[in-house]
Amino acid sequence: MIIGVPKEIKDSEYRVGMVPSGARALKDASHSVLVETNAGLGSSITDAEYKDAGAEIIQSGEEVYKRAELIVKVKEPRPQEYKYFRDDLVIFTFFHLAADKALADELLKSGVTAIAYETVELDDKTLPILSPMSEAAGRLSVQAGANFLMRPSGGRGVLLGGVPGVEAGCVAILGGGIVGRNAAKVAVGLGAEVIVLDVKLERLRQFDAEFNGRVKPLMSNSYNVVKALKRCDLLVGAAHSPGARTPKLVTREMVAMMKKGAVIVDVSVDQGGCVETIRPTTHSNPTYYISGVVHYGVANMPGAVPRTSTFALTNATLPFVMTMANLGLKKAAATDPAIKKGVNIHAGRVTHPSVAEALSRDFAQLNLK
Secondary structure (H helix, E strand, O other): OEEEEOOOOOOOOOOOOOOHHHHHHHHHOOOEEEEEOOOOHHHOOOHHHHHHOOOEEEOOHHHHHHHOOEEEOOOOOOHHHHHHOOOOOEEEEOOOHHHOHHHHHHHHHHOOEEEEHHHOOOOOOOOOOHHHHHHHHHHHHHHHHHHHHOHHHOOOOOOOOOEOOEOOOEEEEEOOOHHHHHHHHHHHHHOOEEEEEEOOHHHHHHHHHHOOOOEEEEEOOHHHHHHHHHHOOEEEEOOOOOOOOOOOOEOHHHHHOOOOOOEEEEHHHHHOOOEOOOOOEEOOEOEEEEOOEEEEOEOOHHHHOHHHHHHHHHHHHHHHHHHHHHHHHHHHHHHOHHHHHHEEEEOOEEOOHHHHHHHOOOEOOOOOO
C-alpha cells in the first residue's frame, strides 16, 4: 500500500502524522511511504531522517494526496485540502466531525473514507489513539490555565500553588477521564486546591484513593457544578462522549457567576465543548473574554509540544496503519473491531451512530463488500 503523510496546515499545528521509525516499519513490510517535504520540521524531524528510514520525500501536499491510497495525518483536513478528496482515498486522522458539519458534508460528497482516531475503540471501551493526546492535553490544560491566571496574561493574578500564609488557587475539573486525571496530577503537583466532578461514583472513588485526599471528588450535578464554579480560579472542561457532541455542563449564566479574571480551559472544545460560551481558538490567538472570564479554546493543545505528541501519537496509530496496509481496509475492518468503529464516513454515508446523531444524518451500517 502507498501511505501518504502530508504536512499539517492548521494554525500552529507542528505535529506530523508519522515518525521515521513508523516509515521504516512500513517499508520493511513492503509498503511505500510518501512524506511531504518539511512535514516533520515542527517536531524536529528532518527530511533526511525520513529518507534514511526509506520514505520518499514529496515536494507538495497535492502530490502526496494524489499518489497515496491511505493518508495518515494529525488534524482534520482543512478547506484547502478538500479538493484532494476522492472516492478511493482513505484518510486516517482526528476528525471530530460532531462539531464540524462543513467537513462532514465534503467527505460525504466526495465518497472518501474517513477513519477517526477519536472513535477507534477497543473491546474494553478504551480509546487507544485518543488516550495519549488526552494525557498531553490534560497536563497542558493546567499549565495553560496557570499562565493565563497571571495578571500580565489577563488573569486575576493567582499563583495556583500559593505561598506560605496565602491560600492556594483552586482548580475545578469537569470530568474524571484521562484528561481529568492528568489535569489533576499537574494541579496537585503545583499545590493547588483541586475539585473533580464526575457522574460515575466508582471513578470518584478512584480519585480519592489515587490522590490520598489531595483531590476533592464530587458528584457532577448542577448544584455542585455551580458551587465549584464560584470557588475555582481555573475551570478545566474534560467531559467526553466518543464521537458525539460534548454535553453543555456550564451555561452562560453559570460563567457569569465565576470570579472576574478566572480562566476556563475547555479541552473538549474540539467536540463542541462542555461550556456554553466556549468556541475554538488557536495557539496564535488563544483567549477571549466573556463576563470577565478568560476563555481558552485551543482545539489542538498537544500541538504546542509537537515532539512529545508526535512520537506518542505514532506509537498509538502505527499498529492500526500496519493492519490496514497489510490487509487492506475491507479485511482490516472485518478482523479488527477497533478499526471498524473508527470508520465515521464511507461511500457517502455516516457509519458511526454517535456521529450520525450529532450531524442529524441517517446512520448506515458499514458495508465494505
